[in-house]
Amino acid sequence: MRQFLLNRALQSLVVIIIMSFVIYSLIGLMPGDPIDLMISANPNMTASDAAALRELYGLDLPIYERYWNWLGAALSGDLGYSRLFGQPVLAVLLPALKNSLILMGTAFLLAVCIAIPLGTLAASKPRSAVDYGVNLFAFAGISIPSFWLALMLIIVFSVFLGWLPAGGIASNGAGLLEYVKYMVLPVATIATLSIGSYSRYTRSSMLEVLRQDYVRTARAKGASNSRVVWKHALRNAMIPVVTILALDFGYLFSGALVTETIFSWPGMGKLIFDSVMGNDFNLALVALLFATALTLIGNLLADICYALLDPRIVIGGGKA
């Protein structure tokens, strides 16, 4: 197990370093650097001013040299300053990360808690009214565009009913209830979309498992339907679902751009978008690498979860 974790950590490190270069190069290849935009906005800027500013921001160096300088500084713990916000990258990143984690984490938990029972229920009563109802809800969740759902929720709960704020985030020091009020609509938007896909995966996986011999054996032994479904089948049905959930783990930290934009929620999705569009190399790079690293961690957690869910799976090359 220790060897497995070590190998995966090394693999992840290599992937992150390669990704850092790829992301840095892609951002660098985008036409128009920050100084180009400053020149467009400032008619009085002379050629020498522009050259001085390029030097100041290190934009006069070739891309590989800039990357090398960044990597050296990053490895020594200096992630640099955000060009857009004029603050250390982590000072900008961490609050956005916290906001995204709260929003996405709540939505994720809510979606899992609702979707798995729903999918299981639908699979345990195939072709029943319950199954059709869950399927309808799931397809609606998958198909509805997030911006439309978000706007509809705002119109109903903020404009017509006036129960909830239309967007934003509670101020520092606000009470829990106040905080929750601002979270309800964005969480509902994200969770609704996730519930659709998670419940479909759960249903499909559960249907597969319910056809297995050991389930038939359990039924033959007289176990009740609910015991068969919830105690015996669910655990095995969760293996493919866990893969999906683990892959979504990275999204918890990379935010949901559309939902965050519509609800003016200052999270990672918006921050990454703004930093890429604003040519903020340091911020965009670190934010994207964060998302990459967390996706890799999510995959690792999924592997560990397989072993916990299915004793036949032994990670690290042991005997099965």
Next chain:
Amino acid sequence: MSLSGARLAIVRRTILLLATALALTACGSGDNNAPIAPGGDTDADQSLRQLTIGITQYPSTMHPNIENMVAKTYVRGMAARAITIFNHDWELACSLCTELPTIENGLAVLEDTPDGNPGIAVSYELPAKATWGDGTPLTTKDIVLAYDVGRDTTTGSNNIEMYRRIYKLEVHDDKRFTIHIDKVTFDYNGLGDLYPLPDHIEREVFEADPYEYRHRTQYNANVTNPGLWFGPYLISEAQQGSYLVMTRNPHWYGKAPYFDRITVRAIQNTSAMEANILSGTIDMIGGELGLQLDQALAFESRHGEKFNIVYKPGLQYEHIDVNLQNPILADKRVRKALLYGMDREQMNQRIFSGNQPVADTSVSPLDKVASDNIVKYGYDKDKAMALLDEAGWTDMRDGVRHNAEGQPLKIEIMSTAGNKTRELLEQVIQGQLKEIGVDLRIRNEAPRVFFGQTTRERRFTGLALFAWTSAPENVPRSTLHSSEIPTAENNYSGQNYTTISMPELDAAIEAVEKTLTLEERLPYWEKIQQIYAEELPVLPLFWRPNSFILPHWLKGVRPTGHLNSSTDWVEEWRRE
């Protein structure tokens, strides 16, 4: 417990949970019209003295002299003031000075620079009671620091040229100072880009490491420090990317503002912005960074009676730059035909309900230097066709004109992708020009590519549709003077994207700059506008207005139409 009993228990628990959730939600409901301010203060009495504004952008840095962006200008108007300002009548006025210096009142004196060139010394006096938000008097030390930071090229200040021209700053006492400028121009007394910086806070940060100053400044590290601000309001809370809360400055020396607290919220999505104002989450939408005109018109048709909607035309000039290096467009007759072939007044009436006036040149008709003695191009299809015939585009094949060599009259137009209004305009223009036999092809790009590369490096082959925003009596040196043509040699500096180069035009621009009295400048201004209208390096389209959506109870908000934000007079805002 039997199975049915267990199920009953689950149902009971579910109902209990739902009831709790509903109760929690109900606790949050209140007066729909009362603004729900961050912090949860929905008390009706207090909310009367609160205002929540929605704008589409969050200021990335709040340092007053580093990086220019409209969102910062908007917020800064409430918390700081520049030395001079353009007022609502588009006249230069004092904002942080006691008397506007002029040659006539003796506060500006012509002199020679140390190099023996003509220069000018301009003296200002700061208001006696001007004080920082922490109670420290605002003095010339703070002006000196702003000057030192601006002059240091490693700080990345936004108006390097201004600091370079001010070759010396002379301090007389705590409140009086004189700047010495190395060039005599008519706008010698404008100091709209100079904001004092608190010496007692920022000097230490700057001197510790000027190169790192832009990162370590307290305007980024601790923006809620009251000592950074001296306007009617202080920034008391900031949530990066979301909102800024402004509260009264107890040391403000001017007229006391009405509102105790103003929250500025950034809402990028304009549909969400509309929902926010309808739900009462925000009270108003700032016109400087709010809905586009077509969106505001649609909003007015649905909800106009609930709000006071103000359209303020100003200095946002929508136009089409022409690449004069294109052989087709190098022919003036073709450029004229294009303009005659566009029914701009019809576009204004049909798309903008008459709120977006047609432009004749780059000088706004509201500007005191605008001239009416110029060629004007009303819609005239016959004249457009005649001009194209005259230019040799006579052979009409499949609805497109061709010349004697068989070359089609095909022109490309580019603009900013995602700007719905511009995309719509392009389509209308495409349709109108098709009627005179011009094959107009649309190719749009993301704004950062379009502005960062395409226009600057003249990668647009034909036409480029975008807007300029300027100040009153803005000399068009950067866009029309031959020395401002961006090239690889000058690192693509300058904004003369059309590449117009006419000695007569250069001379008129230089004369305007050097002539100190308005009466003497007017003939040169007229000359510039006449050449512009005759040569058409740019096809003028419209003067784009800002759309302010205000509650009926809010009074005193006066849009300016120019670069100075309405928030520069926030102390005039009140509830009635």
